[in-house]
Amino acid sequence: MIILASASPRRKHLMEEITSSFKVVVSEIDESLSFHKYQSVRHIIKDISLRKCEAVAKDYPNDIVISADTVVVIDKQIIGKPKDSNDAYCILRKLSGRKHYVYTAYTIKRGHKVMQNIVKSTVYFHKLSDEFILAYIASGSPMDKAGAYGFQDYHDFPLVKKVVGSVTNVIGFPTDEIKLDLQKFINFD
Numbered sequence: 001m002i003i004l005a006s007a008s009p010r011r012k013h014l015m016e017e018i019t020s021s022f023k024v025v026v027s028e029i030d031e032s033l034s035f036h037k038y039q040s041v042r043h044i045i046k047d048i049s050l051r052k053c054e055a056v057a058k059d060y061p062n063d064i065v066i067s068a069d070t071v072v073v074i075d076k077q078i079i080g081k082p083k084d085s086n087d088a089y090c091i092l093r094k095l096s097g098r099k100h101y102v103y104t105a106y107t108i109k110r111g112h113k114v115m116q117n118i119v120k121s122t123v124y125f126h127k128l129s130d131e132f133i134l135a136y137i138a139s140g141s142p143m144d145k146a147g148a149y150g151f152q153d154y155h156d157f158p159l160v161k162k163v164v165g166s167v168t169n170v171i172g173f174p175t176d177e178i179k180l181d182l183q184k185f186i187n188f189d
Helices: 009-018 032-037 041-057 087-097 130-138 168-173 175-187
Strands: 002-004 023-024 064-074 077-079 098-109 111-123 160-164
Touching: 002 009, 009 168, 032 041, 041 064, 041 098, 041 111, 064 087, 064 175, 077 087, 077 175, 087 130, 098 168, 098 175, 111 168, 111 175, 160 168, 168 175
Parallel strands: 002 023, 002 064
Antiparallel strands: 064 077, 064 098, 098 111, 111 160
16 A cells, blocks of 8 residues: 555646555644755755654554655745745745746655655746735635745636746655655665
8 A cells, every 4th residue: 555645636647647556644743843944955855854754654664655845035035935925925026927847855754664765847927016915815725834835826826937847846745756766775685
């Protein structure tokens, strides 16, 4: 059995593109511990992903557990999920008309065997008006997403001008890379 250690409905949807045979088990960890322990983006998100995976894997030692963590980085600053609508506004103003990076670390684990990877995408934003930002915040969509936006909202709110790299990574679950690593993981078992 494959277990997705995530509460994200977007990750669940993207996991369905990889396999229809999986179950979701939500992982509860304190992500702030990784920010205190490490300085680099890569170390922080790898640690969070690993701890999410291990929290679920301890109860499912014979199953394959997959977890992920996604952050947005601009001006060498990590942008997580907004704390409130004011924070969402400040984040979206900062991203407006600029490029930023989206990093997702994912972990695949069964028993003592662990595989980790990090995927990076570059995202270019349109210039956003205050009216646009306020309407987007009023929709509620930015509140549970790293960087206060969802690429998948582009039909109603075209924030993103261009993505260089994996689009599914920008959504929070780089399906092509995960699928390849999952195949390697199973074949090397």
